[in-house]
Amino acid sequence: MIVQTRKTVTGTEYWDAKNKKVIVVPRGQKPDFEVAENPNSMIYGVDLAKGKDSTLINGEPVNTTPYGVNDGETSYQLNEMTIKELKSLAEQHEIEIPKDVTKRDDIAKHIFENWPAVDAE
Structure with missing residues (x-):
C-alpha cells in the first residue's frame, strides 16, 4: 500500500508500506503507482479536527493516556x-x-x- 504523506515545495511524498521507503514525485507530475485514498491500516495518525494525537489500529482510535x-x-x-x-x-x-x-x-x-x-x- 502506498499513501500520500505530505506535499512540499519540490513535490509530493508518499510512503510505500510494502518496501518501507519514501517515494517523492516532483511537483507537476503524477505518480505512476496506485495511491490508497483512505488507508485504515496506518498505525499512527493525527485527529486534525480536534488538534490532538491519536493512535489508530485498523482505523479505530485508541486512547494513548487512559487516565x-x-x-x-x-x-x-x-x-x-x-x-x-x-x-x-x-x-x-x-x-x-x-x-x-x-x-x-x-x-x-x-x-x-x-x-x-x-x-x-
Missing part, C-alpha cells in the same frame, strides 16, 4: 484534554507540574499520579 480522575463533583478524562486544559485543571487542584514535564501524555500521567484523594461519604 480518568474525579473530584467528587466532576469526572475528567485526561486523555481527552488539551495541554492548556490539563494545566488549568492541575492549577485548580493545586498540583504543581514540573518544568521538565511538557508532553500531554506526561502531564496527564503526572496529574493522575498526584490527584488528591476524594473522601467517600
Whole structure:
C-alpha cells in the first residue's frame, strides 16, 4: 500500500508500506503507482479536527493516556484534554507540574499520579 504523506515545495511524498521507503514525485507530475485514498491500516495518525494525537489500529482510535480522575463533583478524562486544559485543571487542584514535564501524555500521567484523594461519604 502506498499513501500520500505530505506535499512540499519540490513535490509530493508518499510512503510505500510494502518496501518501507519514501517515494517523492516532483511537483507537476503524477505518480505512476496506485495511491490508497483512505488507508485504515496506518498505525499512527493525527485527529486534525480536534488538534490532538491519536493512535489508530485498523482505523479505530485508541486512547494513548487512559487516565480518568474525579473530584467528587466532576469526572475528567485526561486523555481527552488539551495541554492548556490539563494545566488549568492541575492549577485548580493545586498540583504543581514540573518544568521538565511538557508532553500531554506526561502531564496527564503526572496529574493522575498526584490527584488528591476524594473522601467517600
